[in-house]
Amino acid sequence: MNYIGGRDLKDYFKMNVQDIVADITTNYLTEELFLAKDFGQLPDRSQIIHIISELRQVMFPGYFSHEKLDCTLAPYFIGQKLAIIFESLSKQVELALLYNKAEAKENAKEEAERITVDFLKELPKIQKVLLTDIQAAFDGDPAAGSKELVIFSYPGLYAIFVYRMAHELYLRNVPFIPRIMTEHAHSKTGIDIHAGATIGKYFFIDHGTGIVIGETTIIGDNVNLYQGVTIGALSTRGGQSLAGVKRHPTIEDNVTIYSGASILGGDTVIGHDCVIGGNAFITSSVEPYSRVSIKNPDLYIKGKSQDL
Amino acid sequence: MNYIGGRDLKDYFKMNVQDIVADITTNYLTEELFLAKDFGQLPDRSQIIHIISELRQVMFPGYFSHEKLDCTLAPYFIGQKLAIIFESLSKQVELALLYNKAEAKENAKEEAERITVDFLKELPKIQKVLLTDIQAAFDGDPAAGSKELVIFSYPGLYAIFVYRMAHELYLRNVPFIPRIMTEHAHSKTGIDIHAGATIGKYFFIDHGTGIVIGETTIIGDNVNLYQGVTIGALSTRGGQSLAGVKRHPTIEDNVTIYSGASILGGDTVIGHDCVIGGNAFITSSVEPYSRVSIKNPDLYIKGKSQDL
Amino acid sequence: MNYIGGRDLKDYFKMNVQDIVADITTNYLTEELFLAKDFGQLPDRSQIIHIISELRQVMFPGYFSHEKLDCTLAPYFIGQKLAIIFESLSKQVELALLYNKAEAKENAKEEAERITVDFLKELPKIQKVLLTDIQAAFDGDPAAGSKELVIFSYPGLYAIFVYRMAHELYLRNVPFIPRIMTEHAHSKTGIDIHAGATIGKYFFIDHGTGIVIGETTIIGDNVNLYQGVTIGALSTRGGQSLAGVKRHPTIEDNVTIYSGASILGGDTVIGHDCVIGGNAFITSSVEPYSRVSIKNPDLYIKGKSQDL
Numbered sequence: 006m007n008y009i010g011g012r013d014l015k016d017y018f019k020m021n022v023q024d025i026v027a028d029i030t031t032n033y034l035t036e037e038l039f040l041a042k043d044f045g046q047l048p049d050r051s052q053i054i055h056i057i058s059e060l061r062q063v064m065f066p067g068y069f070s071h072e073k074l075d076c077t078l079a080p081y082f083i084g085q086k087l088a089i090i091f092e093s094l095s096k097q098v099e100l101a102l103l104y105n106k107a108e109a110k111e112n113a114k115e116e117a118e119r120i121t122v123d124f125l126k127e128l129p130k131i132q133k134v135l136l137t138d139i140q141a142a143f144d145g146d147p148a149a150g151s152k153e154l155v156i157f158s159y160p161g162l163y164a165i166f167v168y169r170m171a172h173e174l175y176l177r178n179v180p181f182i183p184r185i186m187t188e189h190a191h192s193k194t195g196i197d198i199h200a201g202a203t204i205g206k207y208f209f210i211d212h213g214t215g216i217v218i219g220e221t222t223i224i225g226d227n228v229n230l231y232q233g234v235t236i237g238a239l240s241t242r243g244g245q246s247l248a249g250v251k252r253h254p255t256i257e258d259n260v261t262i263y264s265g266a267s268i269l270g271g272d273t274v275i276g277h278d279c280v281i282g283g284n285a286f287i288t289s290s291v292e293p294y295s296r297v298s299i300k301n302p303d304l305y306i307k308g309k310s311q312d313l
Numbered sequence: 314m315n316y317i318g319g320r321d322l323k324d325y326f327k328m329n330v331q332d333i334v335a336d337i338t339t340n341y342l343t344e345e346l347f348l349a350k351d352f353g354q355l356p357d358r359s360q361i362i363h364i365i366s367e368l369r370q371v372m373f374p375g376y377f378s379h380e381k382l383d384c385t386l387a388p389y390f391i392g393q394k395l396a397i398i399f400e401s402l403s404k405q406v407e408l409a410l411l412y413n414k415a416e417a418k419e420n421a422k423e424e425a426e427r428i429t430v431d432f433l434k435e436l437p438k439i440q441k442v443l444l445t446d447i448q449a450a451f452d453g454d455p456a457a458g459s460k461e462l463v464i465f466s467y468p469g470l471y472a473i474f475v476y477r478m479a480h481e482l483y484l485r486n487v488p489f490i491p492r493i494m495t496e497h498a499h500s501k502t503g504i505d506i507h508a509g510a511t512i513g514k515y516f517f518i519d520h521g522t523g524i525v526i527g528e529t530t531i532i533g534d535n536v537n538l539y540q541g542v543t544i545g546a547l548s549t550r551g552g553q554s555l556a557g558v559k560r561h562p563t564i565e566d567n568v569t570i571y572s573g574a575s576i577l578g579g580d581t582v583i584g585h586d587c588v589i590g591g592n593a594f595i596t597s598s599v600e601p602y603s604r605v606s607i608k609n610p611d612l613y614i615k616g617k618s619q620d621l
Numbered sequence: 622m623n624y625i626g627g628r629d630l631k632d633y634f635k636m637n638v639q640d641i642v643a644d645i646t647t648n649y650l651t652e653e654l655f656l657a658k659d660f661g662q663l664p665d666r667s668q669i670i671h672i673i674s675e676l677r678q679v680m681f682p683g684y685f686s687h688e689k690l691d692c693t694l695a696p697y698f699i700g701q702k703l704a705i706i707f708e709s710l711s712k713q714v715e716l717a718l719l720y721n722k723a724e725a726k727e728n729a730k731e732e733a734e735r736i737t738v739d740f741l742k743e744l745p746k747i748q749k750v751l752l753t754d755i756q757a758a759f760d761g762d763p764a765a766g767s768k769e770l771v772i773f774s775y776p777g778l779y780a781i782f783v784y785r786m787a788h789e790l791y792l793r794n795v796p797f798i799p800r801i802m803t804e805h806a807h808s809k810t811g812i813d814i815h816a817g818a819t820i821g822k823y824f825f826i827d828h829g830t831g832i833v834i835g836e837t838t839i840i841g842d843n844v845n846l847y848q849g850v851t852i853g854a855l856s857t858r859g860g861q862s863l864a865g866v867k868r869h870p871t872i873e874d875n876v877t878i879y880s881g882a883s884i885l886g887g888d889t890v891i892g893h894d895c896v897i898g899g900n901a902f903i904t905s906s907v908e909p910y911s912r913v914s915i916k917n918p919d920l921y922i923k924g925k926s927q928d929l
Contacts, residue, residue, distance in 0.1 A: 017738050017806045018707050026699045028745030031681065033695050036752055038768055047684060047773065063337065066347065066825070068355060079341050091326050105767070122325050129336030136344055145340045147546075148507060148528045151413070151546050152346055153703070157355065158496040163821065179884060181770060188774040195503050195522070195811050195830045197848070214503045214811070215541070215831045217848050219879070232505070232525050233541065233849065235880050236514045238763075243911060247763035261448060264525070264543050264575060267880060267899050281589035283543070283575050286900050296923045299594060307604045373647065374655060376663060387649050399634050430633050438646030445650055455854075455863035456815060456836045459721070460654055462797060503811050503830070522811045523831045524847070535632065540813070540833050541849065551872045559838040572833070572851050581852060591851070591883050591903050607902060615912045 028075050047104055053185050058095070059090050060170055064132050087125055095121040098179050105180040120177045120288045127173050138165050141209035160194035161210030172282035204228075205258070213262070219253035220253055221271065228256055231264040232282075238282050239270040239288060257293065337413075356405045357411055359566050361493050364405070368400050368478055373441050373464050395433060403429040406487055413488040413587055428485045435481050442514050449517035458561035468502035469518030478510035512536075513566070520572070529579065536564055539572040547578040547596060554592065664713045664719055669801050672713070675706050676786055680748050684772050694771075703741055711737040714795050721796040736793045736811040743789050750822055754781050758826035761845055776810035777826030787816035821874070826879070835869035837887065844872055847880040848900075855904060873909065 033039040062070050063086045066079070099117035142155040142162060149155055155162055167190035171183040183200035191197040195214035196205075202218050205226035210216060212232035217226070222236045238252040254268045257277035258277050262268065265284040268275060275281065276293030341347040370378050371394045374387070407425035450463040450470060457463055463470055472577035475498035479491040491508035499505040503522035506512075510526050511533035518524060526532070529542045546560040562576045565585035570576065573592040575582060583589065584601030593605050632724045647800035649655040679702045682695070700702050709867055715733035758771040758778060765771055771778055783806035788800040807813040811830035814820075821842035825830060826846035834840070837850045854868040870884045873893035876893030878884065881900040883890060891897065901913050 015872060015892060018741075020737050021742055022700060022703055022707075024470070024838070025741055025744060026696050028694070029748060030695045032745055033690070033750050034692060038755070038772070047769070050685075052772070062741050066341070069358075076338070076342060079338050080334050083337050085328060085332060087330055088326075091330075104769070117326060122329050125326075125328055128333060132337060132340045136346070139346070144553070147558070147560065148509070149382055150492075150556070152489070153355065153412070154492055156346070157358070157489065160496060160499060180766070181773065184561050184766075184770055184774050190451065191776060191830070192809050193500050197328055197828050197830060201764070212505050212525045214499070214505060214525070215849055217828045217830070231545075232543065233523055233881075235848065236710070236901075237880065243763070245760070245763060248766070250763070252763065256863060265541075265573070267879070269899070279436060280900075283577070284592070284900070291922065296921075298921050305606050306599065307602075374649070376667075384646070384650060387646050388642050390797075391645050392638060395638055395641060395864075396634075422901055426633060433634075433641055434637055436641060437648055438649050440645060444654070447654070452861070455861060455866070455868065456817070457861070458796070458800075460862070461663065461720070462800055464654070465797065466800050467667070468804060468807060501808050520813050520833045522807070522813060522833070540851065572853065573849075573881070590646050591885070592900070614907065 026141040039232045046100055048100045050185055052097055053182055054189050056090060056094050057167060059086055068156050091121055093237050097182060101179055111311045122171050137206040138208050141207040145209045146211055161213045164190045164194045164196035164198055165208055166196040175200040202252050214236040221251040222253040223255040225258035229261040234305050270278050354408055356408045356489050358493055360405055361490055362497050364398055364402050366547055376464050381598050399429055409487055409489045428481060439477050440474040444515040446516050449515040453517045454519055469521045472498045472502045472504035472506055473516055476506040483508040529559040530561040534565035535567045537569040541573040541577040542570050545577050662716055664716045664797050666801055669715055669798055670704055670805050672710050674789040675702055681772050707737055713798060717795055717797045740789050747785050754824050755820040761825045762827055778828045780806045780810045780812035781824055782816055784814040791816040837867040839871040841874035843875045845877040848877050849881040851883040853885050860900040
């Protein structure tokens with residue numbers, strides 16, 4: 006059998022290709038993960054990224070597209086965008102629901118459409134919350150200059166925007182799509198917020214690269230995070246047996262956590278109005294109004310530098 | 314009113330869409346941030362990213378495009394590229410100038426063109442500085458292999474290249490665009506260099522993910538930075554009142570800062586020829602020729618591992 | 622001479638463009654790095670990224686494209702993909718071989734084709750190893766939910782996949798391309814694995830942003846890494862003289878390294894079955910079965926937070 010058509014390929018390739026094809030085919034056959042897709046089709050990641058882009062245009066018209074809106078035209082713009090998003094997102098949700106259930110799912114289409122509409126109904130509320138996030142960034146960063154710049158170019162706001170969308174789908178038990186959304190933001194910003202986390206208003210992330218916020222994290226209002234902060238689990242070696250268990254911390258209102266700090270553990274509570282200094286490593290609860298910092302001059306300083 | 318045209322959408326969506334549209338329209342109306350764009354149009358991020366790509370082709374011809382240049386053809390290639398960049402960049406600068414000023418700006422177009430030409434006049438000088446950055450990367454990384462590989466694939470060099478472009482626009486008080494440029498590099502490399510920072514020659518960043526260099530940082534010549542280094546502010550809770558204040562450190566010539574180190578505060582000066590060890594956390598000045606390292610075996614080591 | 626054609630550009634630009642062109646041309650002439658390309662053409666990065674995408678479709682059909690495969694169709698699909706990859710990759714390998722050698726290389730095309738076929742012959746084996754990596758992610762992350770989600774959206778798996786491909790080309794001394802591949806993954810995931818590292822089966826990276834694994838690192842089977850882990854060199858100020866020297870650690874089987882830990886030095890061995898706690902900074906070897914953690918409450922905690 007000639008799998009490679011009439012192409013003019015080198016003999017060495019022709020000599021070997023059939024063996025490679027046979028080995029890969031055998032892999033497909035022996036591991037169902039590869040060919041299990043005949044009971045359904047996976048959601049399309051590029052479609053989901055496109056939906057995020059459409060949602061962003063509805064939330065912040067004129068920033069990421071060229072429409073010139075005024076009060077008269079706005080409803081038509083929004084209505085048309087929502088219709089497009091509804092069609093596209095409900096199809097992806099349907100695929101996700103169908104794929105994840107081996108049993109036949111006759112009503113998947115209806116369920117997907119109901120979930121999508123319920124999601125869209127949250128948009129005006131999310132839009133208001135995003136305004137508080139923008140305000141927090143403007144208040145928190147001396148280099149911001151303007152709120153437009155925050156909307157336009159702050160990776161922290163982008164990650165928060167995507168998280169707030171993905172979280173609504175996570176709450177409605179949509180498989181795959183929330184994670185695809187937040188991993189897209191993770192790739193673009195270096196900020197990894199699990200769609201399952203619960204995060205209040207006036208949330209500000211500065212710089213952001215390396216931030217990790219775990220699935221069962223609870224964060225209150227008016228919290229500031231800097232680059233490299235981990236809000237994570239103490240140990241995940243329990244694996245799938247820990248699914249659903251609260252294994253990430255709770256951060257109360259008005260907390261600032263500076264760069265590189267790690268806060269770990271499902272029972273760890275950072276009380277309201279705390280300030281956690283850079284690189285702090287915290288595995289137990291901290292009282293409200295505390296200020297935590299690593300002991301500062303735990304450093305060796307030698308005159309005349311030598312090789313480290 | 315039927316905002317959604319004649320599309321065949323599900324009843325549940327039709328029942329709800331008008332309320333969602335009305336709520337989002339109300340949000341637009343109550344928060345001017347959304348619809349304030351009628352006095353101007355924002356710069357176009359995709360255009361700015363394209364300009365970065367064109368600038369890179371002028372700086373490093375043949376590396377990121379397919380032209381075959383020789384000494385005779387080079388002037389035509391450069392001239393044509395500069396003409397394209399001039400047209401495109403002066404338009405974006407004009408948009409940025411117009412958007413940022415509520416007052417009428419009759420001479421915005423002329424100002425934008427003047428700024429753009431002044432920027433282009435810096436290119437030959439920047440190109441020479443970039444050669445020193447390439448040399449520093451080649452000298453500093455045993456895995457480099459060749460300078461071409463540095464140009465071709467080192468994220469650190471890309472972030473430095475974009476910073477050096479953005480810095481020239483920042484110095485000319487162009488709004489929006491410098492930040493859009495550096496955030497683009499941040500997204501691609503994980504390296505967040507504010508366009509306002511002042512950085513000398515022979516600058517080398519290895520790996521780079523997680524690096525943050527704040528707006529008022531001053532860095533001398535021949536400085537090496539590794540991944541996860543923060544050169545930041547001590548506290549930014551003063552918010553917009555701190556705009557313009559020097560709140561980030563000064564790093565003198567010939568300093569190496571290893572991975573994960575944080576250097577904080579506007580009065581902090583790292584003297585020339587210092588070596589700052591990995592994960593050091595420094596909030597006060599260090600004398601020249603010092604070697605700073607965290608106390609090493611501040612570790613608990615137990616035989617037989619248990620759960621952390 | 623009018624380099625800029627008949628375009629209607631502003632006078633200020635016309636007055637200055639010839640000087641800028643002359644200066645950049647002079648830069649090209651005085652630094653051969655810019656115009657040394659006449660003895661060869663560099664590999665094309667966008668082609669190499671496309672090859673990665675094609676390879677991923679062969680490894681995980683149906684996840685990143687829309688083919689519906691079954692056992693009958695699979696061989697045709699694989700055969701066609703391999704033919705495309707062979708043509709495209711052997712061309713890029715040839716360019717890389719030619720560029721890197723000043724001496725004439727008559728047999729570059731044959732060598733490139735031989736290397737490419739040898740690379741393709743490894744694919745079935747790599748595919749099996751990737752299955753163990755997927756299993757490790759599913760076992761290690763309580764939030765995984767399904768193995769499909771791991772394949773579909775885990776940045777750690779993507780970085781490992783690209784590394785495993787690039788490593789095979791590195792072993793065959795292909796210049797440029799392994800680094801272009803791993804830097805592409807670095808840009809998308811924040812995970813920087815050098816193609817030269819040696820990494821065993823059941824390798825799991827969670828979150829991953831900021832991870833650096835150096836060129837001469839050796840990692841055993843069943844190792845888990847979290848975000849911000851550096852497996853690096855102690856000092857690279859030896860520069861190119863250190864090329865080829867083992868300067869990165871060895872990590873034995875069944876080791877877990879939590880977020881932000883740094884393990885440095887070519888003689889450092891982390892024994893099998895160790896657990897290295899978050900933010901640990903290790904520059905010497907650790908016995909098997911050890912558990913290493915930083916001293917925990919090295920923190921100042923004050924009631925009532927004040928400015929840091």
